[in-house]
Amino acid sequence: MGLRMYVLLAAAVFAIGLFGVTTRRNAVGILLGIELMLNAVNINFVAFARYNASVAGMVFALFTIAITVAEIAVGLAIVIAIFRVRKTVDADHLDLLKG
Amino acid sequence: MTLEAAGFWGLAAVLLASSLAVVLTRNLFHSVLYLAVALVATGGVFLLLDAAFLFGVQLLLYAGGVVTIVVFAIMLTERLVGERIRQTSRSLVPGALLAVAVLGSVCVFLRRASLPVKRPPLAGALTAALGEALVTRYVMAFELLAVLFVAALLGALYFARTDD
Amino acid sequence: MTSLALAVLGLPFLAFLLLALAPPLRRHGRGAALVSIAAIGGSLAAALRLWLVPLEATVVRRWEWIPAEDGPLVSVGLYIDPVGLAMLVLVTLVAFLVQVYSWAYLEGETPPSLGRYYTYQSLFAFSMLGLVLAPNFVQMLIFWELVGLCSYLLIGFWYDRPAAARAAVKAFWTTRLGDVGFVTGIVLLWRATGTFDFTALFAAAAAHRLPAGLSLTMFLIYLGAVGKSAQFPLHIWLPDAMEGPTPVSALIHAATMVAAGVFMVTRAFPLFAATPPVLGLIAWVGAFTALLAATMACVETDIKRVLAYSTVSQLGYMMAAAGAAAPQAAFFHLVTHGLFKALLFLAAGAVIHAVGTNDIREMGRLFYALPQTGTVFLVGTLALSGIWPLSGFFSKEAVLAAVWNARLGVPFAMLALTALLTAAYMFRVVFLAFFGDRQPGGHPHDAPAVMAVPLWILAILTVAIGVRGALTGEGGQSAPRWLPAVSLALAAAGIGVALVTYQLRLVSPAALARALGPLDFMARRRYGLDAAAAAVYRGLVFGLSRLIGWVDRYLVDGLVNVLSAWTLRAGDRLRRIQTGRAQDYVYGIAVGFLLLLIASQIWR
Numbered sequence: 001m002g003l004r005m006y007v008l009l010a011a012a013v014f015a016i017g018l019f020g021v022t023t024r025r026n027a028v029g030i031l032l033g034i035e036l037m038l039n040a041v042n043i044n045f046v047a048f049a050r051y052n053a054s055v056a057g058m059v060f061a062l063f064t065i066a067i068t069v070a071e072i073a074v075g076l077a078i079v080i081a082i083f084r085v086r087k088t089v090d091a092d093h094l095d096l097l098k099g
Numbered sequence: 100m101t102l103e104a105a106g107f108w109g110l111a112a113v114l115l116a117s118s119l120a121v122v123l124t125r126n127l128f129h130s131v132l133y134l135a136v137a138l139v140a141t142g143g144v145f146l147l148l149d150a151a152f153l154f155g156v157q158l159l160l161y162a163g164g165v166v167t168i169v170v171f172a173i174m175l176t177e178r179l180v181g182e183r184i185r186q187t188s189r190s191l192v193p194g195a196l197l198a199v200a201v202l203g204s205v206c207v208f209l210r211r212a213s214l215p216v217k218r219p220p221l222a223g224a225l226t227a228a229l230g231e232a233l234v235t236r237y238v239m240a241f242e243l244l245a246v247l248f249v250a251a252l253l254g255a256l257y258f259a260r261t262d263d
Numbered sequence: 264m265t266s267l268a269l270a271v272l273g274l275p276f277l278a279f280l281l282l283a284l285a286p287p288l289r290r291h292g293r294g295a296a297l298v299s300i301a302a303i304g305g306s307l308a309a310a311l312r313l314w315l316v317p318l319e320a321t322v323v324r325r326w327e328w329i330p331a332e333d334g335p336l337v338s339v340g341l342y343i344d345p346v347g348l349a350m351l352v353l354v355t356l357v358a359f360l361v362q363v364y365s366w367a368y369l370e371g372e373t374p375p376s377l378g379r380y381y382t383y384q385s386l387f388a389f390s391m392l393g394l395v396l397a398p399n400f401v402q403m404l405i406f407w408e409l410v411g412l413c414s415y416l417l418i419g420f421w422y423d424r425p426a427a428a429r430a431a432v433k434a435f436w437t438t439r440l441g442d443v444g445f446v447t448g449i450v451l452l453w454r455a456t457g458t459f460d461f462t463a464l465f466a467a468a469a470a471h472r473l474p475a476g477l478s479l480t481m482f483l484i485y486l487g488a489v490g491k492s493a494q495f496p497l498h499i500w501l502p503d504a505m506e507g508p509t510p511v512s513a514l515i516h517a518a519t520m521v522a523a524g525v526f527m528v529t530r531a532f533p534l535f536a537a538t539p540p541v542l543g544l545i546a547w548v549g550a551f552t553a554l555l556a557a558t559m560a561c562v563e564t565d566i567k568r569v570l571a572y573s574t575v576s577q578l579g580y581m582m583a584a585a586g587a588a589a590p591q592a593a594f595f596h597l598v599t600h601g602l603f604k605a606l607l608f609l610a611a612g613a614v615i616h617a618v619g620t621n622d623i624r625e626m627g628r629l630f631y632a633l634p635q636t637g638t639v640f641l642v643g644t645l646a647l648s649g650i651w652p653l654s655g656f657f658s659k660e661a662v663l664a665a666v667w668n669a670r671l672g673v674p675f676a677m678l679a680l681t682a683l684l685t686a687a688y689m690f691r692v693v694f695l696a697f698f699g700d701r702q703p704g705g706h707p708h709d710a711p712a713v714m715a716v717p718l719w720i721l722a723i724l725t726v727a728i729g730v731r732g733a734l735t736g737e738g739g740q741s742a743p744r745w746l747p748a749v750s751l752a753l754a755a756a757g758i759g760v761a762l763v764t765y766q767l768r769l770v771s772p773a774a775l776a777r778a779l780g781p782l783d784f785m786a787r788r789r790y791g792l793d794a795a796a797a798a799v800y801r802g803l804v805f806g807l808s809r810l811i812g813w814v815d816r817y818l819v820d821g822l823v824n825v826l827s828a829w830t831l832r833a834g835d836r837l838r839r840i841q842t843g844r845a846q847d848y849v850y851g852i853a854v855g856f857l858l859l860l861i862a863s864q865i866w867r
Contacts, residue, residue, distance in 0.1 A: 001107050002216035006144070007209060009111050013118050013137075015202035020122030022849050023194035025187050028127060028173060030846065032134050035165065036118050039141050042157075050148040053219040055232045058150055062233070065153075065160055066244055070251035072165050076172040077258035083176055084261075094844065197853050204860045 006047035014040035025090050027079045031072060038068050106147050114140035125187065131169045138162040152226040264316075265324045268341045270309040271351055272396060275358075275388035278302030282382040289382055292374025299381035300362045303388055307355040314348045323398050323462055337459055342398035346594055350395045350526060353598050354519050357605045358388045360717035361514040364609055367713040368510055368616060380420060380508070387413035391519050395526065399459040400449045403527065407445070407487070410520050411438050417515060418507040430503035436800070437500035441490020448483030452534075455480060461530065468533035481538040484531065485545060492524025492578045495552040499796050501575055505567040509612030512567060517574050517608050518601035525581040525597050532590040546586025546666065550674030550681075553579030557684035561691070565621045566611050569692055573647065574604060576681055580662050583674055589665030596658035599646070599728055603655060606721035607643035610636050613710040613718065614696065623695045630697035635709045637697045639722040644693050646725045648686035648754045651747070654725050657732035660750055667743060679753055686757025694765040 013036055020033025042061045049057025082094065117140060120133040142157035188194075222228075233241055278299050282289045289295050325340035362384055369377055390409035397403035419431030453459055455474045456467060467473050488494070493501040504516045515521070528535060528545065535542055553576045560572035577600045584593035613636045614629060615621055630637035646655035659682065666675045709715065840847075 001101075001104055003214040003218075004209060004216075005107065005111075006148070007214065008206065009114065009144070011202055011205040011209070012115055013141075014205075015198040016115070016118040016122055018201060018849070018853060019194050019198035022197060022846055022853075023188040023191055024122065024846075025189055026127060028169065028176070029122075029130060032121055032130055032169070035134060036121060036137065039138065043141060043144055046145050046148050046150050046153060050150065051215045051218050053222070055225070055228045058153060058225070058229050059232050059237050061145075061150075061153055062156060062229070063237075063240060063244060065156055067247065069160055069164055070248055073168060073255045074251050074258070076168060077255035080172065080175060081258040193850070197850060200857055201853055204857055207864070208860060 003047055003051040007044060010040040010043040010047070012040075013037075013043065027082070027090075027094065028076070031075050031079070034075075035068065035072065038064060103147060106143070110140050110143045110147065113137075114144070123188070127173055128170070131166060131173065134169075135162050135166045138166070149221060149225055150229075152229055264313070264322055264343070265341060267309050267313050268324075268343055268396060271306045271313065271355065272341075272389065272392045274302040274306045274309070275299075275385045275392065279382060279385035279389055282378060282385060289378035290375045292372070292377035295378035295381045296362070296366055299385045300359070300366070302385060303355060303359045303362055306388065306392070307352075307359045310348070310351040310355045313343070314352045318343070318345055318348065321462075325398060325460075337401045338399065339402050340398040341396045342461055343396065346529060347395050349594070349598060351392060353601050354388070354391050354395060357514055357518045357601060357721075358384070358391075360720060361510045361605070361609070364513075364612070364714050364717045365508070365510040367711050368612055369508060380417075383413055383416045383420070384514075387417065387515065387520075391523070394523055398461055400452065400461075400531075401459045403530075404446065404449060407491070407523065407527075408442065410523060411435065411442070411491070414438075414504070414515050414520055417511040418504045420507055420511065424506065427506040430500075430506040434500040434504050437497050437796075438490040441486045441488070441497055443486075444483040445487025445490075448480050448486070451480040451483065452477070464531075465533045468537050473534070473537050477534070478538045478540050481535055481541045482544070485528065485535070485541055488524030488528050488582070489548070490524070491527075492521050492582065493552075493575045494524070494548050494579065494582060495555055496796070498552060498556060498575045502563075502568045502571040505565070505571050509567065509608060509615060512571070513605045513608030513612065516571065517604040521574060521578060522581070522597045522601060525578060525585065525593055528582065528585045529590040529594050529597075532585065535585070536588060542586050542588060543671075544586070546583050546669070546671050546674050549579045549582030549584075549586055550666070550671075550677040551579070552576070553583065553681040554677040554684075555579075557681045557688065560688040561684060563688075564624055566614065566623050566626075566692060566696065567608070567621055569623070569688060570604070570607055570611060573607075573685065573689065574600075576685065577604070577647070580659065580678065580681070583671075583678060584662040584665045587665040587669035587671055587674075589661070589669070592658070592661035592665040596662050599654035599658040599725070602721055602728070603643045603646040603653075603725045606639060606718060606725060607647065609714070609718055609721065610640040610643060613714055614640070616710060616714070617708060623692055626696040627699045628697070633697075633709050635715055636718070639718045640697065641693060642722045642725055644689045646729065647689055648757065649682055649750055650754055651751060652726075652729045652733040654728035654732065656729060656747075656750070660747060663750060664743070664746055667746070679749070682750060682753045683757040683760075686754040687760045690758045690761035691765050694761055698766060 017033045017036030017038075017040060020036060021030050022033075024030045024033060042064050045057040045061040045064065047057075049055060049061070086093065088094075114137055117133045117136040121130050121137060124130045124133060138157060138161045142154045142162065145151075145154045145157060278301075281298060282295050288298065321342070321344040323340065323342050325338040327335040328339045329335060329337040362381070365380065365384070369380060372380065387410065390406050390413055394403055394406035394410055397406060415431050415435040418434050419428050421427045422431075449459065452464075455477060456464060458464060464473075490497045501516060501521065505512050507516070535545070556572045556575035556579060560569050560576065563569045563572060577596070581593040581596050581600070584590075584596060614626070614633065617633055617636070618626055618629070620626070642653070646653035649656045649659040663675065663678060663682075666678055710718070
């Protein structure tokens, strides 16, 4: 199994995650898509690390996992906060990010 | 077909299928469960790549921690909404086009890239090397990670607390 | 020698600096006048001292100014030769006398105004002396423009009079028109020869090493003189310049500044000599200007304007002499004319001071009321008319001889006719203003001593130069034997015409005017030249303004409006892609990523 296959796998998972992020209406669903994309990144990190005999990639994968956990915690907290204020978690209605 | 190839294809199939299920399932709760499957499959990929420690971390932190948090969040919001959250998708075609375009362009890029085919032999215990790198060369980032966790914890508390 | 020359140049400048930088002194008026007069007096003494020591050779001192790779590109310095020294004495003398005269003439001015006057006077003296001493074209140009500036300031001295302000602007614009040619010519000359320096240029001219094809260049340089010395068709500013105070007219617009053009042609004569076509043009234009201005002087009723046209006419004389390859004759006439024209102007000033009007039709029998002024005015008139043995006779004869010797038949005829007209219009003024039978109003009295002394000095000098010429036979180009007789006869004829018309009243002026109908009609309207110049000027300025206005309104504004409209519309459209939904922004990121990938595929 060459490195290429792992990278392709990661790319496919990344694309699926991207699809989820762009199409989901629910804020939690979007977060799940982001999780998938981050996972794809992790696969790449570990695969490259293994094939280049460098431990750095694995260290970064570890960091990514840790940061992802923190991010999902904050993200969900924000979702809940938004829900309290707007009474919805539908991303179509969350359009305050404009001038 | 070697054992590794068989494992890879099997895991790849599971991973892709569960990933697709995550983004396509209507039921949000099922979505989360599929995500757990995908995360475990990713852990399996790590195992294939000889990163046993990362497999453990993935399983414990991700599949365990994250999924638990998400489930909690969903239940909390459902309780607040008072009904089942139906998960729907919008503008499926543009999203699919975009995803396929990204995947395609990465594939084109990968075709030209020269990537190693053989993995080098392991020079000792990978987990030990990982641990050593973590507390020597990357110790600063490691410590900062702790700060980040504290900040994230406080931030999550701040956002999620009730006003009263 | 150098230090003396620097003193000549520096004293007026110091006076100017002092007056310009010390407002209390300037506002004191009389104190400012004393400073200025003392400075120009010292300058005059230094110039006389320089002049009286015989000069063996031309002295040139240079100080490096603009450095360049091989030697300085431009230097500043002093160029002292006999012509320059004579000019220095003339300028300092007339300036000194005029400043003394102004003391009494401008007694009615407020002190700050008087201080301003003397500040300008000092600056003018400095500028004019610097022009005379300039050793290269660049320094000459700088002082040339400074002189023009002073002229502008002094014509517009009474700036609250609209006519004076207009005249100042007109003078500035008209001379500037010639200066455009001057600057261009200087630069072209530098391109052709690689130097601005007179010494180097003259050496090249003497050795016939000047590059060919300098005609256009020298013509452009000559244009500067056309503007400054009021040659046709740029003579229109000089009569209007009479709006300034009379002493200013005497100093700047008769004796010195307007002669700068002639002086420049004289100075750069070796260069002009290398371009015969330009020389011929100078002679023709000079002669034509002389005749044209003389006819206009005949119909003018303002005493100062008569003198102004007469100045234009005499400048034409000088230019004609220069064009006839006789720069020494031109310069001789410049000096004598400078003296007696300053005399005439100052005397006219005394008359105006006494009767309070410029119009000769309102004067009469002034000779009996103002015997001193009348006498000196008569001396000046006789000199200008070219009566033996006054200075004008000799210089005018030298000019005529030069033109005759250069075989310039038609210009000679024009100049001869001008001589007749000169005598006629000058004696017209004399008979109308000083004799005749009309009693002037009021009780005019002779000028105070401060004004009278300068007049007498100038009158004595006019006679003295003439007598010296008579004794030594100086100014004698190899003139034909019949020339003195002819020139005297012409002058006498002119005087005779004036006598029978204006004194004896045997012929009525109106009848004479009818006899010369069209000419009289045209001369009274200044041949339409002023109107034509105004029309051209107006046409140019308005046309250009309209064009620029159109460009601004439709092209510049239009462009800006179109751009702003597009920006608005584009902004309005682009606003919509900003939905505020984070998901849509993910599209942007992804598309950007795709573009980057594609770009990396194309350019690598």
